[in-house]
Amino acid sequence: MQAPRSAAVAETGQLGGRGNAAAVGDSSNDTKTHFRVCRFIIETGVKLGMRSVPVATACALYHKFFQTASLEVYEPYLVAMSCIYLAGKVEEQHLRTRDIINVCHRYFHPGRDPLQLDSKFWELRDSVVQCELLILRQLNFQVSFEHPHKYLLHYLLSVRCLLNRHAWSRTPIAETAWALLKDSYHGPVCVQHRPQHLALTALYLALHTYGVQVPRGEREWWQVLCEDVTRTQIEDIMTELLQLYDMEAKCT
Amino acid sequence: MDRDLLRQSVSYHGPSLFSLLKCEQSENPDFKQVVADLSKSVNQSDKDDDSPVVEQFIARKADLLFAPSWKSTTLVEEEWQEDLREPYAIMPPLEQFMEVSYEERRELFYRDVERGDLVIGRITSIRDFGFFVNLLCTAGDFERDIEDLEITGLCPVRDVPSTGNHDDPLSYYQIGDLIRAGVKDIDRYHEKLTISLYSSSLAPNLDRIKLGVISKEDLPLHYIRGEKVGSGNSDAYERLLDSSPGFSNPANVDVLLRKLGINDTRSPSLMRGLQSKHFIEDDFATAIRKKQSASWALKCVKAGVDHFKSGRHVDAMNEYNKALEIDTNNVEALVARGALYATKGSLMKAIDDFELALESCPTHRNAKKYLCQTLVERGGQLEEEEKLVTAEGLYKRAIALDDTFQEADEALQKLQMRIQVNKKIKTKTQTYFKLQLSFSRISGRKLFLCSSFL
Numbered sequence: 018m019q020a021p022r023s024a025a026v027a028e029t030g031q032l033g034g035r036g037n038a039a040a041v042g043d044s045s046n047d048t049k050t051h052f053r054v055c056r057f058i059i060e061t062g063v064k065l066g067m068r069s070v071p072v073a074t075a076c077a078l079y080h081k082f083f084q085t086a087s088l089e090v091y092e093p094y095l096v097a098m099s100c101i102y103l104a105g106k107v108e109e110q111h112l113r114t115r116d117i118i119n120v121c122h123r124y125f126h127p128g129r130d131p132l133q134l135d136s137k138f139w140e141l142r143d144s145v146v147q148c149e150l151l152i153l154r155q156l157n158f159q160v161s162f163e164h165p166h167k168y169l170l171h172y173l174l175s176v177r178c179l180l181n182r183h184a185w186s187r188t189p190i191a192e193t194a195w196a197l198l199k200d201s202y203h204g205p206v207c208v209q210h211r212p213q214h215l216a217l218t219a220l221y222l223a224l225h226t227y228g229v230q231v232p233r234g235e236r237e238w239w240q241v242l243c244e245d246v247t248r249t250q251i252e253d254i255m256t257e258l259l260q261l262y263d264m265e266a267k268c269t
Numbered sequence: 270m271d272r273d274l275l276r277q278s279v280s281y282h283g284p285s286l287f288s289l290l291k292c293e294q295s296e297n298p299d300f301k302q303v304v305a306d307l308s309k310s311v312n313q314s315d316k317d318d319d320s321p322v323v324e325q326f327i328a329r330k331a332d333l334l335f336a337p338s339w340k341s342t343t344l345v346e347e348e349w350q351e352d353l354r355e356p357y358a359i360m361p362p363l364e365q366f367m368e369v370s371y372e373e374r375r376e377l378f379y380r381d382v383e384r385g386d387l388v389i390g391r392i393t394s395i396r397d398f399g400f401f402v403n404l405l406c407t408a409g410d411f412e413r414d415i416e417d418l419e420i421t422g423l424c425p426v427r428d429v430p431s432t433g434n435h436d437d438p439l440s441y442y443q444i445g446d447l448i449r450a451g452v453k454d455i456d457r458y459h460e461k462l463t464i465s466l467y468s469s470s471l472a473p474n475l476d477r478i479k480l481g482v483i484s485k486e487d488l489p490l491h492y493i494r495g496e497k498v499g500s501g502n503s504d505a506y507e508r509l510l511d512s513s514p515g516f517s518n519p520a521n522v523d524v525l526l527r528k529l530g531i532n533d534t535r536s537p538s539l540m541r542g543l544q545s546k547h548f549i550e551d552d553f554a555t556a557i558r559k560k561q562s563a564s565w566a567l568k569c570v571k572a573g574v575d576h577f578k579s580g581r582h583v584d585a586m587n588e589y590n591k592a593l594e595i596d597t598n599n600v601e602a603l604v605a606r607g608a609l610y611a612t613k614g615s616l617m618k619a620i621d622d623f624e625l626a627l628e629s630c631p632t633h634r635n636a637k638k639y640l641c642q643t644l645v646e647r648g649g650q651l652e653e654e655e656k657l658v659t660a661e662g663l664y665k666r667a668i669a670l671d672d673t674f675q676e677a678d679e680a681l682q683k684l685q686m687r688i689q690v691n692k693k694i695k696t697k698t699q700t701y702f703k704l705q706l707s708f709s710r711i712s713g714r715k716l717f718l719c720s721s722f723l
Contacts, residue, residue, distance in 0.1 A: 056540075056542060056543075059538075059543065060542075060543065060548075063534070063535070063543070063548060064548070064552055064553045064554055065553075065554045066534050066553075066554065066555075067534070068522075068523075068533045068534060069522075069533050069536070070522055109519070115558070115561075116554040116557075116558060117554075119554060119557040119558060119561060120552065120553075120554050120557065123552050123557060124552075127552075130560070130564070131557050131558075131560050131561035131564065132561070133564070133565070133568075134565050166522050167357075167516070167521055167522050167525070170357075170521070170522060170525035170526065170529065171357065171358055171360065171510060171516070171525070173525075173529060174357075174360070174525065174528070174529070175360055175362075175363040175506075176363065177529075178362050178363055178364075178410075178411070178412040178413065179362075179363050179364065181380065181381045182381065182383075182411070186344065187271075187273070187274070187340070188274065188277075189274075189334075189339050189340040189341075189342070191342050191529050191530070191531055192339065192340070192341055192342055192531060192536065192537060193334065193339075193539075195531055195536055196536065196537055196538050196539050197539065199536070199538060200538055200539055200540050200543075203540070213507070222323065225320070225323055226278065226323070226326075226327050226334060227274055227277060227278050227281075227334075228277045228278040228279075228280065228281025228282060229277075230281075232364070232367070232369055232373060232377060233367075233369070233373075234364065234367030234368045234369035234370065234373075235367065235368035235369075236366070236367050236368060236503070237367070238363060238367060240503070241363060241366040241367050241503075241506050242363075242506060242507075243507060244503045244504035244506075244507055245504075252320075255322070255323065256322055259322055259323070259325075259326045262326065262329070262330070262539065262540070265540055265541060265542065269541075269542050
């Protein structure tokens with residue numbers, strides 16, 4: 018079963034033309050599109066009250082899908098909506114298609130009244146559900162991911178023990194690391210590295226930002242948390258992560 | 270902006286960060302307030318390598334990173350307890366894996382230990398003024414690797430609770446006993462620790478924990494796990510983490526978020542476009558759904574009213590019920606259904622619907638009007654059943670709703686007169702019977718004489 022772009026676009030046509038991908042095959046344009054769509058996913062996640070892990074799954078599904086699929090064939094915003102729906106199921110935070118459609122409709126048509134229960138609504142709903150099956154097949158039904166979130170939280174607990182409790186409570190290490198991790202889902206970096214490495218990088222960057230001095234031993238704290246990573250690797254991931262913030266300026 | 274945090278960051282990264290900050294945050298009034306202060310703490314950086322990319326990031330996002338509102342974790346001040354069910358992986362102290370040196374660990378311990386902390390150790394000697402304990406580990410949230418640091422604590426005899434009988438309280442204890450105690454006092458300079466077995470010495474979130482002699486099973490999990498970790502295995506932490514049952518718990522993310530005080534659904538981001546001020550409440554799923562449900566329900570109500578006007582009462586009821594399923598307590602649907610109930614004679618159901626409608630919308634004209642009419646009608650029914658007091662209540666409610674509703678007024682007055690009359694008859698009858706009773710105590714002949722007077 019194929020969902021050729023034209024049909025999908027016709028159905029989501031009412032979703033409007035915000036960010037209708039140029040899809041000229043230009044990779045920098047593609048990167049920008051993917052950034053915008055991930056932003057769309059994360060924003061929608063906030064409005065749906067989704068927890069961080071399901072949002073992460075939705076973005077990961079999206080990135081993985083477009084690793085093998087082309088923007089010329091599939092409408093990215095429809096794929097995004099279906100990824101959100103699928104992620105809700107995978108991560109046990111079930112979302113109603115009605116809510117997803119409502120939020121997305123308003124994203125593309127700000128200020129408009131909510132959709133009526135008419136044929137347009139049912140068509141949209143059918144598209145989302147059909148696209149979900151498409152995504153499953155494209156990903157060979159491998160939709161569960163090991164996310165960096167639980168690693169980061171355990172690492173935070175371990176590092177917290179190392180520091181003086183007052184230094185910990187006045188320095189926003191946890192929230193910065195968590196924010197960095199969540200923001201990393203704007204780009205494919207989230208599916209290109211091991212979850213431990215991503216978690217470590219987020220924590221490393223957070224500590225580095227505030228100039229926190231961590232005690233030293235025979236081994237560095239980050240070498241202990243993840244044995245096979247080198248400082249260069251951490252710095253590379255950090256650079257990729259920080260580039261996403263630069264991307265924001267170019268895309269929005 | 271948090272001056273101390275900024276100062277710490279700038280002294281760590283050095284003058285390069287400071288100049289970047291001045292460049293990126295030049296428009297920021299909060300930064301201007303601190304920049305003079307900051308320039309005094311700029312000297313050669315503490316760190317060993319340059320990271321221009323990171324410094325650029327810090328400079329650009331400084332208004333977020335150093336804002337007082339960024340520190341959003343909420344400190345969880347609930348009772349600490351060792352969760353033996355292990356909802357997340359409990360790991361030995363990181364110090365142990367890092368193989369931090371003896372001197373450094375000792376220094377850090379004495380720097381960071383505070384009054385009210387929990388410690389566990391073994392008794393090494395008992396004197397008449399108290400006993401000495403060699404610390405094995407810490408407990409509570411303060412986890413350090415101190416077993417080999419030879420840290421001793423003294424528990425003076427006055428901090429040992431008596432065991433009830435008037436024996437010397439110290440006689441209860443023996444060398445080698447495992448003791449759990451609270452840190453009462455610290456002399457950081459001389460590296461001396463005083464501990465106590467009284468719960469009052471503990472911090473408030475720890476004070477439920479039992480102090481005194483404990484057994485090996487009561488040792489904290491992080492210590493027990495730590496014992497099993499051999500030295501020299503560079504991936505020991507990873508392997509231990511992955512094999513812990515708590516690590517596979519699907520709910521561990523939520524538990525840890527709560528423990529660390531991070532709010533998951535509204536946690537902050539460093540992306541400009543995702544700042545909370547950009548989100549409008551009306552765009553959220555719940556708000557849209559509410560509006561949409563009300564709109565869908567209204568369509569059903571309109572269809573229902575059409576049915577009603579054409580006499581198709583069953584269809585009308587179906588539409589109203591459908592509307593209420595879509596949007597519970599939808600005011601229009603309730604009023605319409607109430608009117609239908611009233612028409613069909615189910616007055617109590619009608620009254621319930623109208624009252625519910627008025628709860629959400631106290632100024633709804635039709636709801637008020639219909640309710641008043643129905644109340645009066647029902648009052649009339651009740652009067653015929655001789656339930657006068659209940660009827661009075663209904664009339665009063667109707668007047669309370671709409672004091673211009675004449676019918677209610679008249680009905681109430683009529684009813685009240687009727688109640689008065691009833692009362693008079695009642696009292697007369699009561700007096701008659703009372704007299705009867707009192708006469709029965711007098712002799713029969715006198716009764717005959719008296720009763721002939723009535």
